[in-house]
Amino acid sequence: MRYFIEFAYNGKNYHGWQQQPNAPSVQETLGKALSVLLRDTIEIMGAGRTDTGVHAKQMFAHFDVENSLDINFLKAKLNSYLPKDIAIIHIHSVSDDAHARFDAVKRTYEYHINTIKDVFEEQHSWYFHQKLDIEKMNQAAKILFEFSDFQCFSKVNTDVKTFQCKIMEADWKQNDNKLIFTIAADRFLRNMVRAIVGTLVEVGIGKTSLEDFRKIIESKDRNQAGPSAPAHGLFLTKVEYPYIYSNEPADKK
DSSP states (O other): OEEEEEEEEOGGGSSOSSOOSSSOOHHHHHHHHHHHHHTSOOOOEESSOOOTTOEEEEEEEEEEOSSOOOHHHHHHHHHHHSOTTEEEEEEEEEOTTOOTTTTOOEEEEEEEEESSOOTTTTTTSEEOOSOOOHHHHHHHHHHGGGOSBOGGGSOTTOOOSOOBOOEEEEEEEEETTEEEEEEEESOOOTTHHHHHHHHHHHHHTTSSOHHHHHHHHHHTOGGGSOOOOOGGGEEEEEEEBTTBOTTOOGGGO
């Protein structure tokens, strides 16, 4: 039987989602917890992979077991067993062919920037002291909708077969001293969101024009884009599937 596990994590202490040979990862930590509690070797497949230090408010992974599970009991046991920086939200029973990575139809990220030095936000946002032109940054963000090939924002030497992504949302909003960039797409390339944010910030300080931003995307050259924004300001906030709903009754979760 296949289950989707829905969870959140603070990425500060992990080298990203994907299991690493010599460094702690969220995948390894969660997989070991499931294996111990279910007394079996459990392999888990995530909806995607986040970089070192990136956080997730909502992430999914699937795993298989031979017999049906008491979902609420397992959720409680996992939350007691796991470290404080990983929290289980729900466990969903799904069909045997459901896939956490390939069935996701939309992924949403937020990037947080603080315009003042805030000691309580230091680990969860990028403190950027220079004045940013939010209107220009939003104008540049709209240019993203004109394209589907985002190789210029992808980590180099990646093993992907295509750089095609369908952008569904991309905008900046300001709330007092915090700026939040929200971006959603059917898929993302490695380092893509942080590279977009870093390049949009260069638009915001006047270093890159709107026309230059368009030319950067057309170039398909990572060296033409801006530097990656720091990982600790990035959050995966939502992963959507056609068969999992946020308003699903609690006894079904």
